[in-house]
Amino acid sequence: MKYILPRLLIVVLFVSCYKDQSIFIPDQTYTINNDLFLSRFIAAPTSYLVNLQLGKTIVHTSENMIVEIPYEGLIDQQGEVVEGEIKIEIKNFSDKTYNLLRSPRLVYENQLIFCKKMFYISLSQNGQTIFAKNLFLYI
């Protein structure tokens, strides 16, 4: 009888060791940055450096969109016409469904928006945002 308890303890110890496993307890305050998080899955817009022509400037993107910039079609933040090299960041978000995860919510006044085409475009020169006075995009 005096050996039963020690033997039982050994069995319990063995069983508990056998079921040894790590338990992951997440930090409940860990907060993700949505845009940084989504950038792991969805590529950012593509950048194009473009020299504005004296006439019309045409940029044909790798995603088969065309940007048409008429002469003097862009202005800076002071309202002056932009000349020289500019940067166009552009992406077609509608060619693959999962790209839309990184787009604005497709809801307007609670109505679901069924998207045929969705794109993002941003224009800058030397790091400063510039604006379209007269610019067309074909998609």
Add this chain to the structure above:
Amino acid sequence: MKDVNENTNGNSQLFSSSDITNNTNWHTENNDNFEIKAQNWSISNAESVISFYGYKISIGDNNNWYCISDKLSGESPKNQQISVSFDAIINHHNTIAYFVSDHYNTVVKLEDNDKNRRFNLTFASLKEPISGKIILLSQLGDEIYHFGMTNVVLGKDETINVKSEPKDIKDIKAILTSL
């Protein structure tokens, strides 16, 4: 998925926005005289001529985001809602939830409801139910990802539970790519 080459001309609407916050303020042209349609275009400068079939959009007003969609009804019908519950291991800080339609090109980020641990989507009543998936993307720490996905029918289901499990980022990307 609906495509520009389908015969949906005359039934399109243009939305534009300058931001991408949770409450994106889409602007749209509600004027019946404003028409946007796909057609053949000839684009030329001194160096080249390009023929292109698609939509031509005038860019302006400091907007960065543009969306061409089926024309909305303009009515204000009754709202419906779907409420999504989830595992205790994830929360609103480490998770983003979406509805992804199976047959339409639409994806909607769900809204947080921190009080009752739910993600919600409120939407105007649909002409017919829309099948799709609820997706939960979670990051619980450095390189620790969880993923959950469950079928759902908007306009029919009102509450749904989505189970999440640990997944490698490559596996998550593969699933998203297949949507």
